[in-house]
Amino acid sequence: MAEFSLIDRIRARTAARADIALGIGDDAALLQPQAGLQLVVTADTLNSGVHFPPETPAADIGWKTLAVNLSDLAAMGAQPAWCTLALSLPDAQEDWVDGFADGFFALADAHGIVLIGGDTTRGPLSLSVTAMGQVTPGTALRRDAAQIGDDIWVSGTLGDAAIALRAWQGGTLDVRGPAEDAQVEHLRLRLARPTPRVALGRALVGLAHAAVDVSDGLLADLGHICARSGVGARIDPACLPLSAAARARVGDTHARDAALRGGDDYELCFTAPPAKRAAIAGLGERLVLHLTRIGEVVRGQGVVADGSESGTTGYEHFL
């Protein structure tokens, strides 16, 4: 299959948006940003064997490739709009490309984000997305806006993806799924099909001060908020939201450790003034999403969990 038919195959799956004057097929796309809004731009790459097990199904890879980028837009409170995709493939198999597109466009269509360009090249399997969204100027959820006295919140449950990854490494979880055991399948999906919290991010505009998505691990990502805001954080590990599947699989102690240090959950961690507690609780009910208060922003620096200064910085590539 030639590069151009590969592109055609992907282009045939793209939806329309009124603000796209020219989509895939020219030297570049032409877009009409909404007057007065700021542009929000992020880029994330997934490499086979580094960011996902090599045997991961194509549809899951497609989903996750977009999900990790939508998660960054969510963490800014942005409304997703357009994206580009750089797809490096060792060979061009129609089945693989169609499967990839199934996952990618299922998530894209759900969030109204449209693929407007990209590149397909021959090479080791690697996927880079640049995602663009829009936000009213001055309202984005930045990492540098946490204030002393803010509550610290997280969405959903933490640690599931790390536990699933460890189970795969230990040979007790097949990423090709589905697993017969419902709890194992829950963990597998948390790793393979993370849910970007886009609606939450949008709704937090005006409620939250600072936000970050949990991709490298809670301690590391909350640490970014602390560093950029010039504050410290104190969290209570006993409050961390753990899934029933995580607790059943590895027990409370290990589940809590995975929640602190594990990455890849793509939940949002955000800070908000205590006066917003009722509004945030109401938001969680409206979105049918657990929002858990896990600590507070304090003077100082770094993240303190359980009273002891944490030196953990989560997962860094190249360490």
Next chain:
Amino acid sequence: MAEFSLIDRIRARTAARADIALGIGDDAALLQPQAGLQLVVTADTLNSGVHFPPETPAADIGWKTLAVNLSDLAAMGAQPAWCTLALSLPDAQEDWVDGFADGFFALADAHGIVLIGGDTTRGPLSLSVTAMGQVTPGTALRRDAAQIGDDIWVSGTLGDAAIALRAWQGGTLDVRGPAEDAQVEHLRLRLARPTPRVALGRALVGLAHAAVDVSDGLLADLGHICARSGVGARIDPACLPLSAAARARVGDTHARDAALRGGDDYELCFTAPPAKRAAIAGLGERLVLHLTRIGEVVRGQGVVADGSESGTTGYEHFL
């Protein structure tokens, strides 16, 4: 070297722009597009061993990574603004990253395009850029706007990069350069350090109807204009602009073939009405850039060179 210090090392090299509200360091960047303009977005990837010889110096890789994307913006007539970079590296060597940054930012700073985000991951050497520019609505140089009777023009000289690549494959050109022979060095630089024709693209707004950059080969790229515009093209191979170095190296016949079929030159091919000939000639003088009329847009389809229908479509990956 950890991922974060790698990012810091790159971030330290980025310039400022008044329209960047928030650059590298958060979940996403915040940009303020100029009111009323359209956004122009393109994405291109370079993989080691596919798009450049593995022994290419880091600075040349940095330059070319950005150049191929600026070339796409140029082909739309856009003013460059911002870009993201996804950098996959097998290991994190400070020297390599600094060299890469030397080439990348030399070109970025020359064109006022600022890196506003990206990702560094461990993996086989691969570089993906998404470049963003701006253009007045309705003025972009599209592939679908060629008109019957238009002249067909190309900038600079064609075939140099393909001849350099073939010389490297044949063991007679060292991409690490510089070469002692001035003509060989000219060819090497045409491959390693292509010049995106940004000023030309900007100036062609209002003069040219359609444009494309020559990345896959003239026949293939002009073929894209024909296909999208629903027209044919007739070009005279005797008119093709060849460099003295190309002619000296492989002779006129092979140089002409390289000009027709070779990719990677990143010159612009554009169509314009005959009434604009004097203006285009004046533009070439002002930019000190050869602009050569090589044929005309005709009824029909496909590119005819030298009277015989050409079935060649240039270089396609996966063929």
